[in-house]
Amino acid sequence: MPEEERVAGLQYGIIGCGMMGQEHLRNIALLADATVVAIFEPDAGMRALAAEVVPSARLVESIEEVLAVEEVNCLLIASPNYLHLEQLEKIAAIRPLPVLVEKPLFTDPADAPRLAALRVAYPAPIWVAMEYRYMPPVARMIEEAAEATGGIRMLTIREHRFPFLEKVGDWNRFNRNTGGTLVEKCCHFFDLMRHILKSDPVRIMASGGQAVNHLDEVYGGQTSDIWDNAYVIVDFASGARAMLELCMFAEGARYQEEISAVGPKGKIECLVPGPGRFWPEHLGEPPIAQVIVSPRDPKGPRMVEISVDPQLLEAGDHNGSTFYQHQRFQKAVRGERSVEVAIDDGWWAVAMGLAAQTSAQTGRAVTFPLAFSPKS
The missing domain is CATH 3.40.50.720 (NAD(P)-binding Rossmann-like Domain)
Incomplete structure (x- = not known):
């Protein structure tokens, strides 16, 4: 343990x-x-x-x-x-x-x-x-990002993964129930952007839609409308910019999440495998997460493997993060630490997802502040 x-x-x-x-x-x-x-x-x-x-x-x-x-x-x-x-x-x-x-x-x-x-x-x-904040490779990358980059100017998050899984009553097949893919799936990544960059967004541009998955799925006479791919670009108040690339028909990839941050001193990235239960047995052991630091001077990447306790990998699909999140939640309940992901953080993650979906649907950038606010 x-x-x-x-x-x-x-x-x-x-x-x-x-x-x-x-x-x-x-x-x-x-x-x-x-x-x-x-x-x-x-x-x-x-x-x-x-x-x-x-x-x-x-x-x-x-x-x-x-x-x-x-x-x-x-x-x-x-x-x-x-x-x-x-x-x-x-x-x-x-x-x-x-x-x-x-x-x-x-x-x-x-x-x-x-x-x-x-x-x-x-x-x-x-x-x-x-x-996702508490995945060990992501947490390690966040911890070292300022020193490795000299101040992040560009942040890229790529998730290439499997399609949405089946859930009770197929509730997750419709945007009206989930908030839409860029809310349901990607609020994690928008939260990571704000958390890593320590800044709020000022503009979002996106392109996305439903290209491959669930096209012929019909429930109660209605066809699934949940998106399976998107690009999102976000400008932040700090001057940094971030990009999300989502593909939910890429479960053959070696790594599920690839996150990179770049600044004047260099680049740091982490590579996170997907759930071990989906890794093909004929390929042997699942890949181990990595954090890679690539300085500009002297050039040459340095890679560290970030192993996760096998019990935690067995207990869930999120690289041990659910366990570590509960540890912190327990301490907040006992008054030993503050809440790290509060209502305002939850609002921002959803607001960014909704703004991205609006941008993709209208073909126009969406600027902040939005018409709705957690303090309204």
Whole structure:
């Protein structure tokens, strides 16, 4: 097990135990002094899987019943995207406990006033789950980026991966439920851009659409409209610029994420493999993540492999990051550290995704500030 400081007494109530919720259950089980005591999951199949992972947990029929379990002292929301804000509001009205809420925080710009009200009134920590910050190779790159680059001027994030997986009720096949691919999938990357560059965006330009995946999938008489590829360019207030390249029909790639940052002193990049369960057995062991520093003087790249504990790789699809995120969330709950991914960060990640989709649909750049704001 990775070394960790012991954080006593967290007893989770879980709201939503689909694919991502199951990953959270497996990672919570690896934490010291943390248990899952109540689970609300309406789908019978996912509820049965959750009971296998945490047989001691109480299976309940509503959020109200989760909050009524006296032992519960923190919450995880891992339900479909379009439910997150409504569920946070219900928790706020009944028993506002510390919450780790999966991304995206919201899906509709019309919800900004509701989010603003929640932000002001909620008395406990709300942590938005942006796991990519905590992938060991990404965290290592972020830690060394300033020294390696001399100040980042260009940041590029490439994700070449598999198509969207099947989820309960196929809710993730429609933009109206997910917020759209550039929100659902890419809010992680927009969060990384702001986090790495320590600046806010001023302009976004994008091109994207649905080219290969889900074209013939029909659900309830409606054809899936979820995008599978995009380019996005973002100008930041600091003068830095960033680019996202997304392709969701490239699961044959050796690495799933490739992130590079360049400045006057040099370049630093990290290469992150996808989930090990998807790596073809005939190719042997899955690749190991790498961080590569390439100075301008003296020239010549230096590569370091960043290994991740096999237990953590087995517990989920996010290169160990879900575990490390929970460690930090626990400390925030106990008042030992501040929330690192707050409501404002969650708003920015979604706002950038919505702006990118608008740009791709209209063929025009979108400038900030937007008409909706987390402080409106």
